[in-house]
Amino acid sequence: MKTGKLLAILKNNVESVIPKSSRNLIEDAEKKFSMTSESESMIMKVWIVLLFIGIACLVSAGNSKNDELNTAANVNYLTAIEKEIVYEINRFRSNPSEYSVEYLVPLTEYYDKKVFHYPNDKPIVTKEGVRALKECIRNLRDASPLPIIYPSLGLTRAANDHVKDQGKSGKTGHKGGDYSSSKDRIERYGNWNISIAENISYGGVTPRQILIFLLIDDGVRDRGHRKTLLNPDFKTVGVAFGKHPVYETMCVMDFAGAFTEK
DSSP: HHHHHHHHHHHHHHHHTHHHHHHHHHHHHHHHHHOOHHHHHHHHHHHHHHEEEEEEEEHHHHHHHHHTTOOTTTTTSOOOOHHHHHHHHHHHHHOOHIHHHHHIGGGGEEETTTOOOOSOOOOESSSSTTHHHHHHHHEEETTOOOOOOOHHHHHHHHHHHHHHHHHHHHOSSSSOTOOOOOHHHHTTEEEEEEEEEEEEEEEEOOOHHHHHHHOOOOOOOTHHHHHTTTTTTTTTTEEEEEEEEETTTEEEEEEEEEEEEO
């Protein structure tokens, strides 16, 4: 292939990843110099370098987190996966309808009647089949963005108490082994305002899977977990993730409209 054609191909590819002002500088240089074979080779090398720089920038942007949503990044009382769970909650709340289109809609193809073949996980026998997922997608279609959530040490301690309890007993549900309610556990560590709620997920492997299962809320008549995640009053959360003897893993999320540590 001739050098001229190679240059044309490179320019077309660079256009999508490099600002126009940078491209114009090189195009001006091309006009000033007579295009000998040597100068063509030099210019082509510059275009190649620009292309690789542009691709590297795109990859970096795609892998970086939105700092505004990554509210747990600098806290020292959450594990890495717990921080990721807070981030995933905020990704959802920042744009519920977009989150649904990107992550929920594709999952409609992974049902075989009532068996849900979640990608990279063992099959799960659901109670409602794909109906619950489709109803969730409809529910989120016109959902408005919600306030982002910030982590709370006290709420995290309350959530962690329940994870430790059920991690030993193998039980499920919101009642603790000491008969405590989520409200009791939250009030051990501070004072809440406006409203509180607790979400519990069993068996989730990744932060996204945990959140998706809570949003689908299979078998939960009032879709209480989904309503909690969509509640605009909640501004703070405590998250605890740990082992469960029956379901392998569990995650507790304790939400509050406001919370003051003791």
